[in-house]
Amino acid sequence: xxxxxSLPQDGLPASPEAIVVRFAxxxxxxxxxxxxxxxxxxxxxxxxLATFPDFPAEIRAPQGTLFGVSAFQINFGSRxxxxxxxxxxxxxxxxxxxxxxxxAALKPGGLIIADTGAFTxxxxxxxxxxxxxxxxxxxxxFDVLAFDISEKTIEAVKPFGLxxxxxxxxxxxxTLGLALWMFDRPREPIHDWLKQKFKSKPEIxxxxxxxxxAGHAYGETAELAGPLKQVHVDPVPxxxxxxxxxxxxxxxxxxxxxxxxxxxxxxxxxxxxxxPASAILHHLARLKEFGVTTFQAEDEIAAICxxxxxxxxxxLGVTSSSGPGIxxxxxxxxxxIMTELPLVIVNSQRGGPSTGLPTKTEQSDLYQAVYGxxxxxxxxxxxARSPSDAFEVxxxxxxxxxxxxxxxxxxxxxxxxxxxxxxxVPNPADYEPFPAQFLTEPRSEQLLPYKRNEKGxxxxxxxxxxxxxxxxxGIEKHELTGxxxxxxxxxxxxxDLRKSKVDNIVVPDQEVCLGETSGKLAVVGWGSTFGPIxxxxxxxxxxxxxxSHIHVRHIWPMPKNMGxxxxxxxxxxxxxxxTGQFKTVLRDQFLVDAQPLTKTSGQPFQIAELEAEIGKFFxxxxxxxxxxxxxxxxxxxxxxxGAK
Amino acid sequence: xNAPAKIETTLKDWETDQEVRWCPxxxxxxxxxxxxxxxxxxxxxxxNTVFISGIGCSSRFPYYIESYGFHTIHGxxxxxxxxxxxxxxxxxxxxxxGDGDGLSIGxxxxxxxxxxxxxxxxxxxxxxxxxxxxxxxxxxxxxxxxSPSTPIGSYDHPARPAAFALGSGARFIGRGFDVSKNLPxxxxxxxxxxxxxxIEIFQNCIVYNKDVFNDFAAPKGAEDRQLWLxxxxxxxxxxxxxxxxxxxxxLSLEVVDVTDGDWEAAGVIVHDVTxxxxxxxxxxxxxxxxxxxxxxLYDDPRPTFEDAVIAERKKASEGKxxxxxxxxGKGQTWTVSGTAQDPV
Numbered sequence: 009x010x011x012x013x014s015l016p017q018d019g020l021p022a023s024p025e026a027i028v029v030r031f032a033x034x035x036x037x038x039x040x041x042x043x044x045x046x047x048x049x050x051x052x053x054x055x056x057l058a059t060f061p062d063f064p065a066e067i068r069a070p071q072g073t074l075f076g077v078s079a080f081q082i083n084f085g086s087r088x089x090x091x092x093x094x095x096x097x098x099x100x101x102x103x104x105x106x107x108x109x110x111x112a113a114l115k116p117g118g119l120i121i122a123d124t125g126a127f128t129x130x131x132x133x134x135x136x137x138x139x140x141x142x143x144x145x146x147x148x149x150f151d152v153l154a155f156d157i158s159e160k161t162i163e164a165v166k167p168f169g170l171x172x173x174x175x176x177x178x179x180x181x182x183t184l185g186l187a188l189w190m191f192d193r194p195r196e197p198i199h200d201w202l203k204q205k206f207k208s209k210p211e212i213x214x215x216x217x218x219x220x221x222a223g224h225a226y227g228e229t230a231e232l233a234g235p236l237k238q239v240h241v242d243p244v245p246x247x248x249x250x251x252x253x254x255x256x257x258x259x260x261x262x263x264x265x266x267x268x269x270x271x272x273x274x275x276x277x278x279x280x281x282x283x284p285a286s287a288i289l290h291h292l293a294r295l296k297e298f299g300v301t302t303f304q305a306e307d308e309i310a311a312i313c314x315x316x317x318x319x320x321x322x323x324l325g326v327t328s329s330s331g332p333g334i335x336x337x338x339x340x341x342x343x344x345i346m347t348e349l350p351l352v353i354v355n356s357q358r359g360g361p362s363t364g365l366p367t368k369t370e371q372s373d374l375y376q377a378v379y380g381x382x383x384x385x386x387x388x389x390x391x392a393r394s395p396s397d398a399f400e401v402x403x404x405x406x407x408x409x410x411x412x413x414x415x416x417x418x419x420x421x422x423x424x425x426x427x428x429x430x431x432x433v434p435n436p437a438d439y440e441p442f443p444a445q446f447l448t449e450p451r452s453e454q455l456l457p458y459k460r461n462e463k464g465x466x467x468x469x470x471x472x473x474x475x476x477x478x479x480x481x482g483i484e485k486h487e488l489t490g491x492x493x494x495x496x497x498x499x500x501x502x503x504d505l506r507k508s509k510v511d512n513i514v515v516p517d518q519e520v521c522l523g524e525t526s527g528k529l530a531v532v533g534w535g536s537t538f539g540p541i542x543x544x545x546x547x548x549x550x551x552x553x554x555x556s557h558i559h560v561r562h563i564w565p566m567p568k569n570m571g572x573x574x575x576x577x578x579x580x581x582x583x584x585x586x587t588g589q590f591k592t593v594l595r596d597q598f599l600v601d602a603q604p605l606t607k608t609s610g611q612p613f614q615i616a617e618l619e620a621e622i623g624k625f626f627x628x629x630x631x632x633x634x635x636x637x638x639x640x641x642x643x644x645x646x647x648x649x650g651a652k
Numbered sequence: 653x654n655a656p657a658k659i660e661t662t663l664k665d666w667e668t669d670q671e672v673r674w675c676p677x678x679x680x681x682x683x684x685x686x687x688x689x690x691x692x693x694x695x696x697x698x699x700n701t702v703f704i705s706g707i708g709c710s711s712r713f714p715y716y717i718e719s720y721g722f723h724t725i726h727g728x729x730x731x732x733x734x735x736x737x738x739x740x741x742x743x744x745x746x747x748x749x750g751d752g753d754g755l756s757i758g759x760x761x762x763x764x765x766x767x768x769x770x771x772x773x774x775x776x777x778x779x780x781x782x783x784x785x786x787x788x789x790x791x792x793x794x795x796x797x798x799s800p801s802t803p804i805g806s807y808d809h810p811a812r813p814a815a816f817a818l819g820s821g822a823r824f825i826g827r828g829f830d831v832s833k834n835l836p837x838x839x840x841x842x843x844x845x846x847x848x849x850x851i852e853i854f855q856n857c858i859v860y861n862k863d864v865f866n867d868f869a870a871p872k873g874a875e876d877r878q879l880w881l882x883x884x885x886x887x888x889x890x891x892x893x894x895x896x897x898x899x900x901x902x903l904s905l906e907v908v909d910v911t912d913g914d915w916e917a918a919g920v921i922v923h924d925v926t927x928x929x930x931x932x933x934x935x936x937x938x939x940x941x942x943x944x945x946x947x948x949l950y951d952d953p954r955p956t957f958e959d960a961v962i963a964e965r966k967k968a969s970e971g972k973x974x975x976x977x978x979x980x981g982k983g984q985t986w987t988v989s990g991t992a993q994d995p996v
Contacts, residue, residue, distance in 0.1 A: 317735025
């Protein structure tokens with residue numbers, strides 16, 4: 009064991025309110041798996057948590073390279089956790105590249121756990137290190153624990169007769185064992201999981217368990233030696249009930265299944281593989297007993313067209329993709345709007361344009377969702393704010409689609425899709441059903457497939473219904489019969505009717521989720537920026553700033569009270585992971601002077617950067633002259649204000 | 653067969669009140685009539701029949717048939733039809749497409765609906781031109797076709813619809829032309845085939861590609877230029893004075909003379925609709941030295957896509973309960989006290 013120079017700070021507190029750990033290694037090192045299992049054990053320990061998996065687009069990027077680094081960050085605590093954390097307290101670096109890529113994020117005085125076995129000349133070269141950072145004193149401002157995890161793993165799994173290459177694959181379990189010890193977590197759930205995962209290869213299960221146990225035992229021994237100590241994070245007080253962890257992709261899938269059940273419809277899901285949306289197809293493919301048909305189409309276009317075809321035939325059509333795939337589906341979305349059939353389109357946004365950043369997150373498809381079609385083609389758009397919220401939003405998307413006979417776009421993003429959080433398991437009986445109504449007999453002497461109800465929705469008539477034969481299509485149609493009708497007056501009326509149907513969709517009034525309903529500053533967000541904005545606003549309010557957080561779920565149409573609400577604040581700040589798209593929509597709809605705060609680095613907002621921007625509106629607050637908020641301030645539990 | 657119950661209808665029952673908007677004299681009128689004549693003979697139920705189309709002259713077809721109809725977007729009709737069939741496999745689906753819609757913008761979807769073998773009838777109206785956009789060369793236009801987009805003559809090699817279909821895995825290939833009296837028989841055979849049935853229908857665009865099929869479709873001398881294939885019958889034409897034989901040395905087809913009706917002596921082969929190799933040769937048979945092969949060229953059913961999807965869903969659901977509450981609480985859960993529970 010080696011430790012770096014004397015510690016500049018006191019290291020980790022013995023029982024912090026919250027702590028951020030980042031596991032980083034080669035994309036083949038199993039960091040996502042390690043992080044996932046650590047998340048489970050953290051959830052079982054009753055902490056609130058948020059995670060941020062950050063991995064390369066390549067499946068097996070060349071070993072040891074900087075671009076092949078895969079990381080998994082988790083923030084967990086004894087208070088409500090809103091984000092995956094700005095800066096890690098602990099960085100586990102499985103090789104030099106992982107250290108190099110992630111070091112900048114580490115908090116000063118943070119703990120580095122490094123595998124010296126991977127800090128070979130070859131790996132140091134690949135990471136462009138001229139000298140070994142573990143030895144040259146460059147990490148002096150951190151607390152460093154460096155030892156040969158590779159060797160210790162090989163030693164631990166020796167009894168199972170694995171070759172070195174196979175033995176080294178258990179390195180991540182050794183590391184996980186150490187982390188479990190460090191945060192005082194039981195090993196049993198991981199043992200059970202390993203036994204289940206390697207059911208058909210018990211020797212592999214045993215080797216991994218041995219590695220895990222060895223890492224755990226190493227922690228105990230190392231503690232005796234000094235620098236490594238156990239950290240206790242108390243459980244968070246939460247409402248009574250049953251909990252589990254859930255990722256956004258799982259929650260969307262479950263929400264769609266629930267939505268179809270509430271609509272009393274079988275679900276048809278048309279999909280085409282694309283990162284980061286494929287996980288939804290994978291989840292739903294395993295839920296066939298719920299009346300779900302999944303169809304992996306030949307392309308994105310066929311995926312949505314098949315979904316529309318299924319809706320036409322009386323099922324709930326759903327399709328899912330990410331930006332480039334949504335672009336391909338756009339013409340079909342227009343047909344869905346023209347023929348007024350229910351359809352849910354899930355967009356797991358990623359960095360763009362074009363192929364962009366397949367595995368990184370962004371919110372830059374908002375224009376595409378709201379405005380991005382040929383013709384006047386209004387479509388409801390709603391956005392999920394977190395993994396668990398994606399369940400609620402998916403149900404809401406199904407409701408709007410079925411009740412208003414319209415395509416609906418549900419926006420999530422790469423962060424929500426992959427991130428996990430604890431979820432209080434909902435009771436399906438608590439949701440109001442919205443059973444689909446099919447028209448089976450003409451309402452008048454003449455069949456009128458486009459005669460609308462009080463919601464502006466046309467009737468849903470399934471082919472196969474006797475005596476109700478009619479034709480629909482993408483050509484402008486007569487406002488009642490649906491027959492082809494290009495006449496000027498009719499097109500004007502139909503354009504107006506399609507617009508007013510969507511404009512008048514009933515959505516709940518906009519609430520202020522933190523702070524007053526009027527005042528100096530409203531920070532308005534949508535989607536996955538909820539967490540950092542909420543925490544930043546909370547922190548600023550604790551410092552005496554008159555700031556409120558408004559989080560918008562219904563992007564289109566927006567709640568009826570939105571304009572009035574925004575106008576009751578002196579300033580409106582809109583943080584977004586794009587170049588200011590929602591800001592434009594707010595200005596367009598309400599003529600408010602919404603100010604953008606934008607970020608397009610592929611990484612979520614940090615709480616500190618939001619606090620700094622909010623602070624600029626409050627020069628009069630003592631200690632905030634010039635709006636300077638110290639970076640990483642909110643990460644230090646001792647200075648954290650306003651925690652719930 | 654598609655429709656479970658046979659319904660009695662007349663041609664009139666399949667006519668809509670919509671004004672037909674094709675050019676006067678267009679071959680589409682004849683195809684429409686042939687289909688409207690065929691449907692009563694099939695005992696088809698208008699309420700259970702769905703015509704799905706893409707974009708183009710041919711794709712206006714659904715508006716003129718008194719059944720359910722869906723006029724979709726350019727090239728994508730096979731995908732809509734696949735979704736509709738998976739949602740309700742009992743629907744009797746007819747797909748209407750053209751050479752531009754089906755082979756250019758929609759070639760991908762046509763390939764996949766054929767290889768998946770979704771049970772439907774696919775009518776590709778081939779007029780070797782883009783009609784609705786005013787006469788540009790299409791993927792089936794012959795080399796040298798002069799059009800607004802190819803003023804000096806086209807130079808790309810034409811696609812061969814039936815060869816494309818067979819190569820994509822189609823298990824039924826039929827061919828006919830707009831005014832042919834045999835077209836209803838081809839349509840009936842396609843309907844009787846369970847799976848994706850591909851029918852290439854040569855259609856005369858009288859405005860932009862007039863009489864381009866006259867070389868074999870013109871009534872005068874038709875018997876010399878058309879080979880109507882019938883299951884179990886020798887491949888004879890020209891009033892049974894000529895036939896198609898297999899040259900066993902070159903493994904290719906040849907035209908042979910038949911004297912006194914003794915086709916066996918001339919080596920004329922008997923049509924076996926399940927013979928994929930011969931089907932391939934018939935499809936590729938160049939018109940000119942050979943007659944145009946028409947009728948049912950190939951018919952060898954195999955299990956359909958929707959049957960496989962239903963079987964898989966049934967298998968995957970076996971012994972499983974669709975309990976949403978249980979599904980939501982699946983996996984490793986805990987209560988607020990922090991105790992791990994066994995998976996529900």
